[in-house]
Amino acid sequence: xxxxxxxxxxxxxxxxxxxxxxxxxxxxxxxxxxxxxxxxxxxxxxxxxxxxxxxxxxxxxxxxxxxxxxxxxxxxxxxxxxxxxxxxxxxxxxxxxxxxxxxxxxxxxxxxxxxxxxxxxxxxxxxxxxxxxxxxxxxxxxxxxxxxxxxxxxxxxxxxxxxxxxxxxxxxxxxxxxxxxxxxxxxxxxxxxxxxxxxxxxxxxxxxxxxxxxxxxxxxxxxxxxxxxxxxxxxxxxxxxxxxxxxxxxxxxxxxxxxxxxxxxxxxxxxxxxxxxxxxxxxxxxxxxxxxxxxxxxxxxxxxxxxxxxxxxxxxxxxxxxxxxxxxxxxxxxxxxxxxxxxxxxxxxxxxxxxxxxxxxxxxxxxxxxxxxxxxxxxxxxxxxxxxxxxxxxxxxxxx
Numbered sequence: 526x527x528x529x530x531x532x533x534x535x536x537x538x539x540x541x542x543x544x545x546x547x548x549x550x551x552x553x554x555x556x557x558x559x560x561x562x563x564x565x566x567x568x569x570x571x572x573x574x575x576x577x578x579x580x581x582x583x584x585x586x587x588x589x590x591x592x593x594x595x596x597x598x599x600x601x602x603x604x605x606x607x608x609x610x611x612x613x614x615x616x617x618x619x620x621x622x623x624x625x626x627x628x629x630x631x632x633x634x635x636x637x638x639x640x641x642x643x644x645x646x647x648x649x650x651x652x653x654x655x656x657x658x659x660x661x662x663x664x665x666x667x668x669x670x671x672x673x674x675x676x677x678x679x680x681x682x683x684x685x686x687x688x689x690x691x692x693x694x695x696x697x698x699x700x701x702x703x704x705x706x707x708x709x710x711x712x713x714x715x716x717x718x719x720x721x722x723x724x725x726x727x728x729x730x731x732x733x734x735x736x737x738x739x740x741x742x743x744x745x746x747x748x749x750x751x752x753x754x755x756x757x758x759x760x761x762x763x764x765x766x767x768x769x770x771x772x773x774x775x776x777x778x779x780x781x782x783x784x785x786x787x788x789x790x791x792x793x794x795x796x797x798x799x800x801x802x803x804x805x806x807x808x809x810x811x812x813x814x815x816x817x818x819x820x821x822x823x824x825x826x827x828x829x830x831x832x833x834x835x836x837x838x839x840x841x842x843x844x845x846x847x848x849x850x851x852x853x854x855x856x857x858x859x860x861x862x863x864x865x866x867x868x869x870x871x872x873x874x875x876x877x878x879x880x881x882x883x884x885x886x887x888x889x890x891x892x893x894x895x896x897x898x899x900x901x902x903x904x905x906x907x908x909x910x911x912x913x914x915x916x917x918x919x920x921x922x923x924x925x
Contacts, residue, residue: 532673536679541744558626564634616743641760764783819837821835843895844925
């Protein structure tokens with residue numbers, strides 16, 4: 526017998542948030558189908574351009590790209606989607622009496638790791654969690670939801686979907702310390718009406734209490750804190766294995782060798798050498814290998830020239846930024862018209878007052894007050910109070 530509110534495909538990671546999301550959706554009258562994304566087992570070699578969808582038919586690319594030679598790169602899991610997480614998801618599904626399907630997204634996971642490494646090789650700072658949401662959780666899962674006639678896709682993200690008039694809107698989560706609306710800015714606007722985020726109206730402490738009340742075995746499971754495929758939080762373990770030692774072993778078109786290069790001051794003076802620009806991120810202070818008597822920070826990187834520029838903290842200040850690959854969850858600003866808003870330039874940054882302006886296909890953001898460490902490769906997300914307007918990917922910082 527059909528459920529009154531429809532059928533929901535829920536991404537279940539085995540954590541407390543998605544587990545409580547399943548129980549809440551059932552309580553609200555939805556038919557819940559759980560889905561665990563299998564991204565590969567620890568120790569397995571990463572597959573590129575290969576598609577193995579034996580676990581489910583989820584709309585995989587019927588014309589996969591050819592496999593690119595690369596150094597041995599093996600999968601590590603320490604956050605979500607590990608073997609233990611799969612077992613926890615199974616226990617929760619059994620406790621709630623809902624089906625749980627395992628979808629093999631190993632090939633698609635390889636795309637995220639390629640993006641992660643290529644961004645570092647190109648001199649940018651990647652955000653794999655946003656890309657994972659865009660490509661997998663609200664990309665491939667949407668395809669699979671259609672194949673099983675599900676009306677909605679749901680997750681355990683701390684954000685809310687409400688309505689303004691007849692249009693659904695994306696809002697920040699009630700718990701500001703856990704708000705994840707930033708990583709969801711890339712959801713296609715027309716998909717909001719088919720997306721459910723049941724935990725966003727609760728605080729984390731309330732979610733844990735609900736998990737206990739529902740009798741879920743993961744009620745006291747710790748939150749994952751690190752990027753799931755980066756062992757010991759050391760991103761260079763991934764990047765170094767994707768740096769070509771010769772042209773025939775190139776990982777991709779944007780990969781570059783990790784080689785020493787000039788460490789420069791903001792005036793262009795040579796201060797020594799660095800071990801490779803990939804080792805550094807904008808705003809980094811430790812591990813620069815140079816002492817001048819005053820604290821120095823990474824101000825800029827030039828991947829093509831393999832240079833790293835360092836300087837005082839004030840040199841990190843940016844008056845604004847230019848972004849591209851924009852996605853809008855409301856009507857976009859009129860081209861050339863300044864739009865006051867608040868923006869976040871990092872996941873863990875507080876929203877700050879700014880003015881957003883569309884110039885052609887690019888988004889120009891001007892801060893009311895200069896901001897530190899605007900990093901190309903990160904996302905900038907625009908807000909109107911709690912509402913997510915849209916955002917894009919930072920190309921460069923603007924400085925006086």
